[in-house]
Amino acid sequence: MARKLKGKANSKGLKGTLQRYQATEQAKSKHKRRHEYELKKGKPTKQAKRKELQRTFVPFERDATLLLVGEGDFSFAKSIVEQGYIKPENLIVTSYDSGTTEINLKYPHTFSENYDYLVSRGIKIFFRIDATKLISSFKLTKRTPWSKVLGPQWGSKPLNYIMFNFPHTGHSIKDQDRNIKEHQELVYGYFDSCNQLFQLVNNNSGPNCNSSMNGYSLDGEAQLNDDSGKVIISLFAGEPYESWKIKLLAKNNNFRLERSNKFEWSTYQGYNHKRTRSEQDTTVPAAQRDARIFIFEKSYKKRQSAQSLKDSDDEDD
Numbered sequence: 001m002a003r004k005l006k007g008k009a010n011s012k013g014l015k016g017t018l019q020r021y022q023a024t025e026q027a028k029s030k031h032k033r034r035h036e037y038e039l040k041k042g043k044p045t046k047q048a049k050r051k052e053l054q055r056t057f058v059p060f061e062r063d064a065t066l067l068l069v070g071e072g073d074f075s076f077a078k079s080i081v082e083q084g085y086i087k088p089e090n091l092i093v094t095s096y097d098s099g100t101t102e103i104n105l106k107y108p109h110t111f112s113e114n115y116d117y118l119v120s121r122g123i124k125i126f127f128r129i130d131a132t133k134l135i136s137s138f139k140l141t142k143r144t145p146w147s148k149v150l151g152p153q154w155g156s157k158p159l160n161y162i163m164f165n166f167p168h169t170g171h172s173i174k175d176q177d178r179n180i181k182e183h184q185e186l187v188y189g190y191f192d193s194c195n196q197l198f199q200l201v202n203n204n205s206g207p208n209c210n211s212s213m214n215g216y217s218l219d220g221e222a223q224l225n226d227d228s229g230k231v232i233i234s235l236f237a238g239e240p241y242e243s244w245k246i247k248l249l250a251k252n253n254n255f256r257l258e259r260s261n262k263f264e265w266s267t268y269q270g271y272n273h274k275r276t277r278s279e280q281d282t283t284v285p286a287a288q289r290d291a292r293i294f295i296f297e298k299s300y301k302k303r304q305s306a307q308s309l310k311d312s313d314d315e316d317d
Helices: 013-041 046-055 075-082 100-106 111-120 146-150 152-156 176-203 246-251 301-316
Strands: 066-069 091-094 124-126 161-165 230-236 255-262 291-298
Touching: 075 091, 075 111, 100 111, 111 124, 146 152, 161 176, 176 230, 176 246, 176 291, 230 246, 246 255, 246 291
Parallel strands: 066 091, 066 161, 091 124, 161 230
Antiparallel strands: 230 291, 255 291
């Protein structure tokens, strides 16, 4: 007489198949009931959490310090303060233009309100700041250190992030190759300039900074600090932007991509990306175009390798 089946889930034959089907259906039903319970309770599901996280992606922390370069009508700066993404006392806003008169001529319907709001919040604002020549634009020297330009409260603050939204030279170059080359030079210069500013400012900030030396070493050279800040850049998707090869430009300045995410326009309410030279929208309204935010951090491989080689030479002596 054959032995009676025990009814295991992996039993062979029709009965086993039926049991596996029932087990699968029970699991689906359980998952559905849990999903409905969480919705009724108001608790977001994991999928909803992921979507919300992506929708509200902000490339810097609220308590971080942030330097914005290449601002247009200052609407991005106003947006991140209004949304509570950054503390006003930790934000520095800069423009390449000469001053409020020039910017107001470019953006007569938006600039004044944005500028007045930033001023009312006590935010540091600078004009004539070239993203590719930050140290000289801020007029930083041995006698005029970062804390003197920004104020004494910045003497103990490191510079965590520098951000450039949709860099553009403002030149209308029809030749595609020349256009790409010019913007590669702009972005390369931006990375190089950020690198220099981080090394100067971050090495000389904090309670252990030798203020009597104005943030410089005895030989007059700014010391390197391994805890450097991060560089943020946002770009539209597609060409010619992909041909700029910003990851390679970053690598050539000893930066590497930490992460990137989609630029969600709805996250920055009130931000109006305009043409560099006027208040007009780009050919296609910015909010309808795909864009991405890239965050780069310092890569110390080359520096560490060089130091290791030096240490090895010292041991041989």
